[in-house]
Amino acid sequence: MKVLIADKFEKSGVARLVEAGCEVLHDPELSEDALRDAIGKHDPQVLVVRSTKVSEAALEASSQLSVVVRAGAGYNTIDVAAASRRAVMVANCPGKNSVAVAELTFGLMLALDRRIVDNTVDLRAGKWRKKEYGKARGIKGRTLGVVGLGQIGRAVVRRAQAFEMCVVAWSRSLTNAVAEELGVLRCESPAEVASKCDVLSIHLAACAETKNLIDASVLGKLKRGSYVVNTARADVLDYAALASAVKEQGLRVGLDVFPDEPGSGEAAFHSSIVEGGGVVYGTHHIGASTDQSQEAIANETVRIVEEYARTGRVANCVNLCEKSVARCVLVVRHRNRPGVLAHTLHVISHAGVNVEEMENVICEGTE
Numbered sequence: 001m002k003v004l005i006a007d008k009f010e011k012s013g014v015a016r017l018v019e020a021g022c023e024v025l026h027d028p029e030l031s032e033d034a035l036r037d038a039i040g041k042h043d044p045q046v047l048v049v050r051s052t053k054v055s056e057a058a059l060e061a062s063s064q065l066s067v068v069v070r071a072g073a074g075y076n077t078i079d080v081a082a083a084s085r086r087a088v089m090v091a092n093c094p095g096k097n098s099v100a101v102a103e104l105t106f107g108l109m110l111a112l113d114r115r116i117v118d119n120t121v122d123l124r125a126g127k128w129r130k131k132e133y134g135k136a137r138g139i140k141g142r143t144l145g146v147v148g149l150g151q152i153g154r155a156v157v158r159r160a161q162a163f164e165m166c167v168v169a170w171s172r173s174l175t176n177a178v179a180e181e182l183g184v185l186r187c188e189s190p191a192e193v194a195s196k197c198d199v200l201s202i203h204l205a206a207c208a209e210t211k212n213l214i215d216a217s218v219l220g221k222l223k224r225g226s227y228v229v230n231t232a233r234a235d236v237l238d239y240a241a242l243a244s245a246v247k248e249q250g251l252r253v254g255l256d257v258f259p260d261e262p263g264s265g266e267a268a269f270h271s272s273i274v275e276g277g278g279v280v281y282g283t284h285h286i287g288a289s290t291d292q293s294q295e296a297i298a299n300e301t302v303r304i305v306e307e308y309a310r311t312g313r314v315a316n317c318v319n320l321c322e323k324s325v326a327r328c329v330l331v332v333r334h335r336n337r338p339g340v341l342a343h344t345l346h347v348i349s350h351a352g353v354n355v356e357e358m359e360n361v362i363c364e365g366t367e
Contacts, residue, residue: 001021001022001023001045001046001305001308001309002022002023002025002042002043002044002045002046002064003017003022003023003024003025003044003045003046003047003048003305004025004027004038004039004042004044004046004047004048005024005025005026005027005028005048005049006027006028006030006031006035006038006047006048006049006052007028007030007048007049007050007051007052007071008028008050008265009026009028009048009050009071009298009301010294010295010297010298012295012298013298013299013301013302014026016298016299016302017302017305020302020305020306020309021309022046022305022309025038025042025044028265029264030052031052031053031263031264032053032055032263035052035054035058036055036057036058036061037061039058039059039061039062039065040061040062043062043063043064043065044062044064044065045064045065045066045067046065046066046067046068046069046305046308047065047067047068047069048068048069048071048301048305049068049069049070049071049077049078050070050071050072051072051077051261051263051265051285052077052263053077053078053263054068054077054078054079054083055079055082056079056082059079059082059083059086059088060082060086065086065088066087066088066089066308067088067089067090067091067304067305067308067314068083068088068089068090068091069090069091069092069093069301069304069305070090070091070092070093071093071297071298071301072092072093072096072097072288072297073092073093073094073095073096073097073152073205073288074092074205074206074232074233075090075092075318076206076207076233076235078090080318080319083319084319089314089317089319089320090317090318090319091304091314091315091316091317091318092316092318093296093297093300093301093304093316094150094151094316095151096293096296096297096299096300097152097287097288097293097296097297098151098152098154098155099155099290099292099293100287100288100289100290100292100293101152101155101203101231101287101288102152102155102156102158102159103159103290104231104256104283104286104287105156105159105201105203105229105231105287106156106159106163108229108231108254108255108256108281108283109139109199109201109227109229109254110139111254111281112227112229112252112253112254112279112281113136113137113138113139113227114133114136115133115136115279117281118133118279119133137198139163139165139199140163140164140165141164141165141166142165142166142198142199143165143166143167143168143196143197143198143199144156144157144160144165144166144167144168144197144198144199144201145167145168145169145187145193145194145196145197145198145199145200145201146160146167146168146169146170146184146193146201146203147169147170147171147190147193147200147201147202147203147204147213147214148170148171148202148203148204148205148232149169149170149171149173149174149178149182149203150171150203150205152203152231152232153169153171153201153203154182156201156203157169157182157183157184161183165199166185167182167183167184167185168184168185168186168187168192168193168196168197169182169184169185169186169187169193170186170187170188170189170190170192170193172209174186190213190214190218191217191218191221192221194218194219194220194221194222194226195221195222197222197226198223198226198227199226199227199228199229200214200222200226200227200228200229201229201230201231202214202228202229202230202231202232202236202237203231203232204232204233204236205232205233206232206233206235206236210235210236211235211236212235212236212237212238213236213237214230214236214237214238215238215241216238216241216244216245219238219241219242219245219249219251220245220249222245222249222251223249224249224250225249225250225251225252226249226251226252227251227252227253227254228242228245228251228252228253228254229253229254229255230253230254230255230256230257231256231257231287232257233257234257234258234259234261235259239258239259239272239273242273243272243273243276246273246276246277246278246280247276247277247278250278251278252278252279252280253273253278253279253280253281254280254281254282255273255274255280255281255282255283256282256283256284256285256286256287257285257287258271258273258274258282258285261285300316303315304316324356324357325356326356326357330348332344335367336362336366336367341360
């Protein structure tokens with residue numbers, strides 16, 4: 001099986017794929033037209049990416065491409081709709097970067113509280129400003145508002161409790177029973193979370209339902225001087241509304257994700273939210289970028305590819321049809337001979353019936 005890795009990837013993962021019998025092509029610099037051309041040239045069955053964007057043109061460049069694996073949790077950089085039209089399965093590695101993103105979330109939160117970035121900038125400029133920076137609120141006893149309680153959100157909750165913070169939370173699937181189990185106060189909406197918290201931390205997946213979910217109406221509920229941290233996806237937060245709230249409400253902001261991020265690891269980049277003044281800190285979409293996290297993600301990616309090569313099934317597939325459109329189930333017990341299934345399908349097709357899903361199961365010692 002030919003595997004094209006179009007992004008940075010752990011050497012241990014590449015070695016394991018080779019050991020599994022895969023022909024591995026690894027080019028971490030591929031993006032946009034170069035990615036499309038490489039897919040067309042090498043015609044891989046499996047494509048592995050991290051932050052590299054996979055467009056419809058890239059998907060159409062290969063006749064063999066069957067699986068795209070996102071070596072990470074989110075998959076909004078992949079044109080999933082185009083993949084589905086071509087019956088290309090898209091898989092991800094959920095939960096493997098939870099600890100890394102949660103750690104960065106708290107890094108940004110603490111940096112905002114103690115203004116660590118501004119401290120460092122002034123020290124490097126030869127300025128000693130203890131009088132200015134010797135003021136901080138501290139986070140013990142403060143209320144953390146968590147919007148989105150997937151594996152990353154839950155990892156953040158556990159760390160907040162270790163910092164002796166109170167936690168309020170909202171998630172579409174959060175029930176009172178689960179909230180009690182997690183030790184958080186359940187809110188009815190993101191706006192209610194904002195109205196109750198000192199720090200708002202966003203951990204939503206990017207989808208149509210969450211686009212700009214954290215908007216002016218939510219941000220407006222935050223008390224003056226609150227902190228906002230987004231280590232999820234840029235699409236879930238209205239950055240224009242956030243910029244206004246920084247000026248009007250004195251919010252402090254920590255961001256790991258931005259609209260219109262470059263598609264490569266090195267590029268010029270300007271962000272109006274970062275350059276607009278106020279205490280706004282940013283990192284370069286590095287939430288999952290720890291050695292521990294990348295090793296775990298590489299292991300999961302290899303597992304997905306190995307299982308697909310062995311069984312044809314794709315673990316963690318995100319674009320399988322949730323509910324079959326089939327109206328009937330047909331079970332055929334048959335002799336295990338060449339042509340039997342082909343003849344059965346031939347008869348079914350002549351009746352104008354389409355087979356939506358099919359599985360062939362063989363008994364031990366079957367005839």
